[in-house]
Amino acid sequence: MTDLHPVQRTFCSTREAAALLGVSVGTVQQWVENGLLEAWKTAGGHRRVMRDSVDRLLRRRGTVDQPPAPEAAPQRPTVMAVDDDINLLRLYEARISRWPMSPQVICVNNAVLALLRIGRSSPDLLLLDLNMPGMDGFNMLHTLRHAPEIRGTTVAVVTGLDAGAIEARGGLPGDIEVFSKPINFEGLLALWNSMVGQGRFSDTTRYSNF
Template identity: 55%
Template sequence: MNIMKVEKTFCTTREAATLLGVSVGTTQLWVDNGLLSAWKTPGGHRRVTRESVDKLLHVKMTAATSLPKESGPPRLKVLVVDDDRNLLRLYQVVMAQWPMLPQVTAVDSGIEALLLLERERPDLMLVDLKMPGIDGFQMLRILKDDPTYAEMSIAVVSGMSEADIVSRGGVPPGIAVLPKPIPFAQLLAMAHAIESHKQTSTGRVAA
């Protein structure tokens, strides 16, 4: 057996985390949820396949090059996840007219969203449930188990019926489920509440 070839084919969770620019805990969660392929050694240590890491790196680099460069004071950050690109464009057009001028990042896959979360740390994430690959249900389960995102507000915007959502296991407690067509008035009210909370928290810290 070519030991060097095996070493290049697999890596530790720490090495995978370093390559992907995420925490070791996040990497372990992604392994547990099947986003990364891995196996355990006889000693119980995880070995992550480089192929699965490289696939995520490709997605991450593609997503990063499409992010707009922001300048000026921090703005409310919104991440929208929906596989319908026409809807993503609609989100961007409508939210550009909101008074707080949020920084909107729109992606069409759950994998892209998970990779951007570590870097962007949005204040609000809007996610569709029915998507190819990593869908909204899987995303929410992953995030529920990661305390890093405990303060992030999440809302589901989906055309699925309540019965269909329940049949898929539902969504974690505390996550608003909104119907399509997109209820922009409700989303704007949510954004105002988040921004107000942020300003209040910042004021307490400054005091």
């Protein structure tokens, strides 16, 4: 007798996981290696991603079983601020939106959601706190280390940790600028102006100067 009730698969391929999450296959592979997604390999060496681990990430974003619509190319440069302090995120948005070229400010209050957003559309500048519940900034940076989506992004850390505390937790890559809290907005603006001066936003087909 034919079973009219299809069996729901408990796993999916990396390509299927990428389509569900709205990110590249390379990003899915990176997330598997860093433990964000659970997976195993077949005898032939193909990765199979556990569907419930994909669903957990989707639930964090509130889009289970509904692949996200592709994001349109931004009309302005983008700055993503990642911090669990909501009031600080509001301050970021108020101050940064007035910078040259009126950047679009994307505020995210946890690292997992930030990784999902970056997988879909990477920002020009990423401002990252180190002390956050769940996945902290150190783990997020480790996950992003070899992610292809982040290659064109300038990353800066904004933290209340001093140099000794940062070093005790493994340190940071040498190419990342570190800003202390309370936030030095003048220093962040200088970093942004240097990016503008380097012609980072000279592609007028992508960016408009407001």
